[in-house]
Amino acid sequence: xxxxxxxxxxxxxxxxxxxxxxxxxxxxxxxxxxxxxxxxxxxxxxxxxxxxxxxxxxxxxxxxxxxxxxxxxxxxxxxxxxxxxxxxxxxxxxxxxxxxxxxxxxxxxxxxxxxxxxxxxxxxxxxxxxxxxxxxxxxxxxxxxxxxxxxxxxxxxxxxxxxxxxxxxxxxxxxxxxxxxxxxxxxxxxxxxxxxxxxxxxxxxxxxxxxxxxxxxxxxxxxxxxxxxxxxxxxxxxxxxxxxxxxxxxxxxxxxxxxxxxxxxxxxxxxxxxxxxxxxxxxxxxx
Numbered sequence: 602x603x604x605x606x607x608x609x610x611x612x613x614x615x616x617x618x619x620x621x622x623x624x625x626x627x628x629x630x631x632x633x634x635x636x637x638x639x640x641x642x643x644x645x646x647x648x649x650x651x652x653x654x655x656x657x658x659x660x661x662x663x664x665x666x667x668x669x670x671x672x673x674x675x676x677x678x679x680x681x682x683x684x685x686x687x688x689x690x691x692x693x694x695x696x697x698x699x700x701x702x703x704x705x706x707x708x709x710x711x712x713x714x715x716x717x718x719x720x721x722x723x724x725x726x727x728x729x730x731x732x733x734x735x736x737x738x739x740x741x742x743x744x745x746x747x748x749x750x751x752x753x754x755x756x757x758x759x760x761x762x763x764x765x766x767x768x769x770x771x772x773x774x775x776x777x778x779x780x781x782x783x784x785x786x787x788x789x790x791x792x793x794x795x796x797x798x799x800x801x802x803x804x805x806x807x808x809x810x811x812x813x814x815x816x817x818x819x820x821x822x823x824x825x826x827x828x829x830x831x832x833x834x835x836x837x838x839x840x841x842x843x844x845x846x847x848x849x850x851x852x853x854x855x856x857x858x859x860x861x862x863x864x865x866x867x868x869x870x871x872x873x874x875x876x877x878x879x880x881x882x883x884x885x886x887x888x
Contacts, residue, residue: 654722680716736841742802744841749796806833
């Protein structure tokens with residue numbers, strides 16, 4: 602509850618008499634409370650997107666006409682169980698939903714996944730990527746980066762299963778579809794990893810992944826992994842993508858590990874200004 606809530610004294614008194622209940626007044630971080638919760642009860646307003654971002658299952662209340670469309674879409678997406686608070690007994694309807702969901706971990710897990718799919722909280726990052734100046738390749742086409750989406754899973758699997766690509770990877774084992782699905786889901790939800798798709802002209806031409814390494818000397822270090830589709834090689838797509846991430850993060854140190862006989866990859870990173878570090882590592886320091 603907010604500090605200015607007019608019925609706060611009465612609410613405090615009610616909560617004090619309920620075992621196992623806590624009242625949070627103007628908490629410093631609602632995000633932390635949401636992240637720890639198993640289920641929320643809340644109106645279908647703008648906080649709906651915050652709950653989706655955190656994958657928080659919700660019994661969603663429609664308390665005003667302008668909330669109907671939010672509630673309809675989120676219900677259709679399976680991201681919330683909706684109660685129309687404008688009609689009937691609101692408390693009875695909420696109780697019925699809670700009883701329906703009580704103990705159904707599978708239903709709550711499914712709602713959490715569907716909510717996460719609605720909004721991942723990366724809007725600012727997408728906007729920043731879209732505003733970067735396009736790099737131009739030898740064929741005159743532009744190259745840009747965008748965040749990977751669920752629909753990219755199959756494309757990434759196709760590349761990862763190509764023997765020529767696996768032969769130059771640290772782990773040469775070709776992943777199965779099930780193994781790739783687990784890997785993709787983990788990367789898409791990781792706070793220390795970014796998968797971006799390289800777009801060449803109007804086509805997806807490759808993948809550039811950034812993985813956060815342990816900070817050294819108090820500056821950020823990201824490991825770079827890059828794959829370019831066979832059909833888009835030879836015109837500078839990989840180099841353009843590396844220039845994009847430098848423009849995106851001018852203050853970061855990038856590192857790349859290449860096998861000694863992967864001469865095309867070594868040449869690519871050197872063309873982008875990377876220098877030998879140690880062993881098979883190359884790096885590009887902050888601009």
